[in-house]
Amino acid sequence: MSLDKLKLSKPLITAMTDAGYLTPKEIQAKTMSRILGGQDILAVGPEGSGKTTAYILGVLMRLKYTKDDAPKVLILVADKDRAIAVIDQFISLSKNRDLNIVGLYGTGGVEAEVNELVLGIDIVVATPTRARAIYLKLGLNLSKLQTFIVDDAALIVQQGMQLPVCELARSAGKCQHLVFTEVIHEKLTKMTDQFLNFPTVIEVEDFGDSKTETVAQVLYQVPNYKTKINLLRHLLRDDEVFNKVVVFVNSRLTAQKVAISIASPKEMEFSMFRPLHFDENGFDDFEDFKQSEEARVLVVANQGEGPLNLDGIPFIFHFDVPEEKETFLSRIIKNKENPEEVVAITFATDMELVQVKKIEQSIGQKLELMDLPEELLVEKTLRTKGFDKNRVVKVKAEEPAGGGAYHEKKESNSKNYNYGIGQKAKMTMKKKHS
Template identity: 50%
Template sequence: MSLEQLKLSKPLVSTMSALGHLSAKEMQLKTMSRILGGQDIIAIGPEGSGKTTTYVLATLMRLKTGGGDAPRALILVPSKEKVLEVLEYFNQLNKNSTFNIVGIHADQSIDEQVEELTDGVDIVVAIPSRARAIYLKLGLNTNKIQMMVVDDAADMVKQGLQLPINELANSIQKCQHLVFTEVMHDRLDKMIADFMFMPTTIEVEELSETKVETYPQLIYQVPNFRTKLNLLNLLLKDTEVFDKVVVFVNTRLTAQTLSKDLFDGKAEDIFVYKPLFFDEAGFESLEAFKINEKARVLIVANENYDEASLTNIPFIIHFELPEDKMLYINRVIKKDEVDLVALNFITDLELPQLRKIEQAIGHKLEEAELPEDLKIEDVGKATKQKTKRAKELERQQAEEEAFREAAFQQKKESNAKTTNYSSGEKAKMNKLRNH
């Protein structure tokens, strides 16, 4: 589809063409007109589907010109690397030199970043925690924001950034909200429910055109670690079916923990690959495990595992999906006619990794029904209350620290100000409005 269908300005179409983007991606075709129309959008798509380009183009189109005294667009991303990436996108696409775009991350002092913001800014690209800290120091004015973008939203939830995102969203009186993510799940839905107004959800799936031939794979989707443990205990009780199993986790510490938790640590046929402690029973190689008739389950940490042939292992279980998708893919690519099944236990937070795997192998993985007698662990009321209290305490401490630092920090003469230029109205510092 041509770029003209996106209803972009002629300079943006020309810039996109010069950069080699001669046609619009499905993500852009499905979302651009809605974004330009002012709708709240939840856009779901895999890596490489054009999410970043979409909101950069939309931001430039919505704001039209720069030269403002306070930000009109706030873009929240999960890391410094992503901040720099988004700034580079703006540099490539923004030929309107009047736009002032500022990146905010943790590797620069807050005072320097406040100075940048008070000099006048149109678009702010920031990690949520640092943006919130500057907001609490009265350095980030949210009164004129028209667009708030949350990118890589599922990663934000995984990092526990819900609190700063919600506080920033609630500080804005009224604006358009755009959420871009690789996956949608309950935890993410809870995070955005407070500030999204009747959003339109648009999903794009871009699987590889080349399907990779793999061994059979099944997904068990569960809510948390404890339920994963219950499921593994339940499956491994069937010693006839699961007579030789390799269980993959991400760290050696998790491997040790799992070996102690399975069957209350009383099973004599469960071992750890290269255990942490020299006096614990384990195996130094996969081949030694294969030929030992008394060994039924081997728990392997990805971080210290030298990839070896899984021949004669009928079941591999990914208790945790590896961060590197190629570790997983290399294990399940069909190399010969052997009986091997891969079972994968995943939570909401692992869905982005799963989507990357599916995108690479060119097909969706089949989801298995959970056993009827599986005990689903839930977060207890006490834990929920404790988490709520902890968040409230964290918020209060951050506010107190920010105001204390603002009141008592010794400033350089060049930085000592009696006005809050970020407000756009130069309100006296001792008479600032409450956010």
């Protein structure tokens, strides 16, 4: 497919060609007409699939340049590095246009950022917490917003920034909403349901042509840590099948907790690799575990450990998905010199699905998703307190509650205005230029 199929302007196609874009990615082809049509979109695609370029092209096509003091586009990103990358890509694709864009990510003073905003900005790229902080100080005007974009939404949810995203979306009022993410899960949809209006969901898979040969892979999606423990106990009951198992976790403290949680009355049946305390069941040498007939399950922390020789271990559990995908890949890529059958079983919560997606991209295939056993006890996830759009707001009584010490202000001292930081900045700028 050629770039002409995206129905972009000639200057924009020229800018794309100069930047090295020769053909559109699948997600760009599927989303562009809907972005230009003003629809709300929830787009799902892996890293490198072209999600950022898709919304940048859409914004550059729809944006009408005026000298308004309020931005027309707000893009929320997870951190400073991502904000800088998005701004650089905007600049790369808009060389022939006078684009006013600013990044808000908390490295400078609030006053300086507000002063920049009041000079007139078309596009704001910001972290949710910084944008919300400046908005609450009346420094970020969302009254003329046309497009509200959440970039890498799964990572924003993982960092716990759903509340500022929802508050900013509701404060923006009626506008187009575009959400881009690598994965969809329950916590993400709880956030987007608060502001997306009948969105079109577009999902693409881009595994490429190469496929890595791995050991057998299965994936269990679980809601929380306690359910992981219940599932591990449930599977390990079958000691005939699971006769030699290594369970990988991310930290030594987690390894200790897991080993205690699945403890067996049989001495050394379940143990920890390099235990934290001398009186805990464990092995300091991995080969000792492999040779021990009594030892069936060994819990190993990724933290501070190098690669282990897993030859002869038929079952590998990833109780936690490793933070570095290379750690995971080193264990599941098939060893051609070792023909033994190995099964790798992964437990993943919603927050770990992004790492799972990166692993799937690396091996060029999806992990086989398994249903949770019917008899498994699924623990409830405690709800975190968030913004309730149906909450009742108590209005402060107009009558003073100060008692006998209260007295009316003199008319000359009474204040009947409340300037926000944005209005003060405008007044200051006027004084400077007058």
